[in-house]
Amino acid sequence: MSASPVVQESPAPVVEPAPVVEPGPTARITLSPPPTAMAWMKVGVPHELMAVPEVCLAPGDALVEIEFATVCGSDLHTVSGRRSAPVPLVLGHEQVGRVAALGAGAVRADGTPLRLGERVIWSIMVSCAECDRCLSGLPQKCRTLAKYGHEQVRHGWELSGGFATHTHLRAGTAIVPVAESMPREIAAPLSCASATAMAAVDAAAAVTELDGATVLVTGAGLVGLTAAAIATDRGARVIVSDPDPLRRATALRFGAVATVDPLLPPGSPTAFAAVLSSLGLDDGLDVAIEASGSAPAVAQAIACLDIGGVAVLVGSVHPVGRVPMDPEAMVRGLKTVRGVHNYTPRHLADAVEYLEKRHCAYPFAMLVGTTFPLSELDEAITEAATGGHVRVGIVP
Template identity: 35%
Template sequence: MAIQGNFFVFEKPHQLLRAVSSKIPTLEDGEILVKINYATLCGSDLHTFCGLRQEPCPTILGHEIVGTIIELNANSLLNDATGKQLAIGDTITWTVFASDPHTAVYNPDTPQKNDYLYKYGHRQITEQDTFHGGLASHIILRRHTYIRILPKELPAPIAATINCAIATAAGAIRLAGKIKGKRVLISGMGLLGLVCTAMCKESGASQIVVTDIDDMRLTLAKRFGATEIFNSKMDQPTDLTNTADGVDCFIDMSGSTEAMETGVAQLGINGTAVFIGAVFNQRKLQLDAEQMIRRILTIRGLHNYNYDDFSEAVDFINENWQKYPFLDLIEKEFSLDQVNEAFDYAVVNKPIRVGINMDLR
C-alpha cells in the first residue's frame, strides 16, 4: 500500500513555504525510504530563504537530517560505509550528496564535485523527483549515497547536524594537516567553528585562538575547547596571538573578508589557511603576495566534504557528543507544521541552529 507523505515547498525568497501531501513513489533499485526524525536549518537554508543564494525552484529545503529506515527496495542488499547491512529500523545519517563513481570525471578525493551530483535539499521538485529534502516527513535516499548507521542513544538534534557542519569541519581539519602541538586560529563561532574548535582540542592543539563578533558565542567557544577568545569588532588584529612566531594554522568559518585577511596575516612560517565560510558573493580578498611567498604559506579552500570526512564526523560525534555541549546549540525547536515560524525565528534571532522535530505536534 502506498505511503502518504508530507513536505514543505520553497518557491521564492521571503515567501511562506507551502505544505503539500503526496503519495511516496515506489522505490527503485538501490533506493531507501527513510522516515525523517529530525532536521535542522543550516545557514545555507537561511541564505536561500533570504535570497542570498539561489536554488532550482520549487524545492524542498533542508539537508541536515537524521532518520529511520522504513523500507528498502526488495532487489537491494545494502550496507553502510562500515560494511554493516542496512535494515528496517536502523537510525542513519548520510552524505548530503549521492555521487555516481562510474562517471568519467569521478574523483574519490572530491566526490562532492562529480558530474550529475544528486544533492539532498538542493533539487527542483518534478513529477518524477520528490521527497529529496529535509523539511518533509520522509526522504528517499538514492543509489551511491554514503550511509552510516547511528547508535540509538545519540540524540537526534545532534545526529541531524553530522552530515553538513560536522562533516565539513572534519574536512577542514584534514586540509589543515597535523594539528597536535600546533597553534590554531579559527574565525567564526557558528556551528562550524565550534565543532572545529572541539576537533582541534581532541587533536591535541597546543593553542586554540578563536574570534567572532558575538560575545555569547565566544563564551560558548570556551566550553568547546578554545584557549583564548577575541571579539574581532573590539580587539586589534595584533592582539590575536601571544607569540611573535604567528600561528601554524588558520581556519575561517565566518566568510568575512576582513577575518580572512586578518587570519592569513597571523600565519607564521609554513603556515596553512583553510577557507570554508565564504560561500556567498562578497568583495575580493586583499592579500600580501610577498608575505605569502616569504613565509611559504599554503591557502586551501573546501566546499562540502568527502567520504572520509563524513565518516570522521560520525566517529567524532559518537565518541564526543557527551563531552561537549552540542545539545545547547539547538536553541529552539519547532514541529514540521511550524516550519514558517522556524524560518522567521532563525532570521530574526540568528541562533546557531533551529531544530525541526518531527515528533512535535
C-alpha cells in the first residue's frame, strides 16, 4: 500500500468540508477529520479503513463528498475472485455525491463550470479525449483509460472509488448534475447500470426502430430492468427472461408485457417458445438485449431474432465460455450482433435526463433492498452476494 494512507480502527465521521486552496496549479485540500475509504486487499480478507490526510486536485479535478453508493455485480465479481484486480483497491463505482472542492477549471460533462455544492454523478471512466479511440467516439476504451473502483490505490489518487466518504474526480471524467428531488437510491446506479442500459437500448435503436418493435431482455437485474423501462417508453413491446420468480414479477412493474422462466423445459406452456407463440411472435423478435452474462442466454438472444433483428450483448463482462452460432442463419437472416461495454458521456447525460423525468413511473427506488453503513461494507457485500436484492446501499 502507498505510504500516504493510514489505517485507523474506526471510520472518521463525515463533516462539512473546509477546503484550503494554496496558490498555484494544484489545490491542496485538507479536511478534518480526513476523508476515509475502505481498501480491499484480497479474497477472503476484510476491507481495511484508510485515511487520506491530503487531497491534491490538479486542474480540472474535483473532490466529491459521497451521499450514497450501491454495490454493483462487478464489485461482487472482484471480491469473489471471479475477476482479477490490482490491490490495494477502493471498490465502488455507483454513487451520488456533492462537490466539496474544485481544481482550477473543473467542468461538467457539457463543458460548463462545475460549482461547489452541486449534487452530481460521474462516469465510471477517466478518458483523455485525445487518442484515436476517444476521437472515434469510444472514450470508454481510451488508450490511457482509468476507471473508478477498479484502480490500484496510489499516491495522489487514493480516493479512487465510491466506497469512501469522498471520491477524487480526475479531469477527463464526465460529471453530470442530478436533481435534488431524485432519490439517492435511483441516482447512485446512474454511474454504471442505468447509463449502460441506455447505451444498450441506443445500440439496438441504431439498427432497428424501437417503436412497435418486440424486445427480449434476458436478465432482470438493474441493467435489464432499466433497459425494459426505456424500451417500453420508446414504444416497444418487452418480454423479460429471468430464472428468479421475484425478479420476473418485478419486470412486469417495469413495462414487460410477459416474462419467461429460461429454466423451464421447451414443452412447458410458459416456456420461451410457448410465450412467444401466445403473443403471435412465432417468427422471432426484433431485438434481444442480453443483460445476464449467461452463455445459454447469449445463445438464445441470437437464436430468437427475426429477419433483420439485432442482439445487443451487455452482460458478458466475465468469462462465460463459448457460445454456438449458426453463420448461415446470421447471413440469411440479416441479423446483427452488437457488444456494449460501459457507455459514453452522452449516454450518462441521457440516463440522468430520462430518470429525472420517469423515475416516478417505475419503482426504481425499491430496487435497493437494504442499506448498510460504510463501516459494515463487508457485511453489505455478503448480503449483496445472496442475490436477494437487485442492489444493496452504502451510506458513509
